Amino acid sequence: MEVYSEKQHISNVVSSLKAKRQTIGLVPTMGALHEGHLALVRKALGDNDMVVVSVFVNPTQFDNIDDLEKYPRTLKHDVALLEEVDSERILVYAPSVEDIYEGNTMSQKFDFDGLEYEMEGKFRSGHFDGVGTIVKRFFEIIKPHKAYFGEKDFQQLQIINKLVEKYNIPVTVIGCEIYREANGLAMSSRNTRLKPEYREAAPFIYETLMAAKDKFGIKSVSEVVEWVENQFSSHELLRLEYFVVADTNTLKPVDEKTSKKSYRAFIAVYADDIRLIDNIALN
Structure with missing residues (x-):
């Protein structure tokens, strides 16, 4: 080659x-x-x-x-x-x-x-x-x-x-499409730097995104954001930097949703000093 x-x-x-x-x-x-x-x-x-x-x-x-x-x-x-x-x-x-x-x-x-x-x-x-x-x-x-x-x-x-x-x-x-490990963690070159306990904890990011997607169908945007923030505030190892629900096209954060637009959730989390990002389509 x-x-x-x-x-x-x-x-x-x-x-x-x-x-x-x-x-x-x-x-x-x-x-x-x-x-x-x-x-x-x-x-x-x-x-x-x-x-x-x-x-x-x-x-x-x-x-x-x-x-x-x-x-x-x-x-x-x-x-x-x-x-x-x-x-x-x-x-x-x-x-x-x-x-x-x-x-x-x-x-x-x-x-x-x-x-x-x-x-x-x-x-x-x-x-x-x-x-x-x-x-x-x-x-x-x-x-x-x-x-x-x-x-x-x-x-x-x-x-x-x-x-x-x-x-x-x-x-x-x-x-x-995002390529994921068997446990749901989005594949990233940075994953190789995760210490064992943080690697074990990291799939929580995708689990939370999936749960947020389910909640997005029945709850308001602010309720979903607050729920995600609470999930991470009580986590011993993972620190949330941001969680945003945004318009898929403009990427601008939204407060209210309509059936005519496409939305996506974006997240950034620190696992020790390693920064991990992920996202998921909501509708």
Whole structure:
């Protein structure tokens, strides 16, 4: 399996494939691959002739330097996993920070029509400028026909859709269902850093989301929010950062619900010093 570290090299290879009328899918990752990532790759392989998997821990989307330094970097293992999926139709692009940012490791400033100020945007300063910068850069380098993102980062997915719309980028963005462990915990590279007692406790997040979904059908938004907050206030190990019921399209928090709109619940929880996020469609 070829691993490319220079943007010009991967760009040239993709251009030659396109000249042969082959379709290209892109799965952007920060590495430390797990079954959730591999599900995205398999979906992309089903839709395209070739798939580029980028492996890059993007410094501009971290507001916490400690989190950036601790983020797992396992390229050799990642490549081995991808080879098991398909050794011939996957190209790995694992650039250096220098290759991407060329000595200027700064985010571009974006206007995502307010999507960037909700949920994660309130707690992670500059995060979505960093996301927009790196995804736009990958789109420019690889020029894929389709790009695949997991719904675990649903706010990010909506922002990337907005990025494509506002910058007229010729790529189809595909959102894929959250891939969960057998106990319901949303798969994340950060899960590997959980201490045993926190890993055992973490499925409580999804259990609470499922219960909130049931309550959403019979109770008011404020009652559901209050119930979730109470569940975590009495939990010994998990600390709730936020729980929000939002309009699926605008991501704005809602106080009242109507039958004409689609709603989603978003949650962020600290398990010791590990931050876990999840979400669920409510109707």
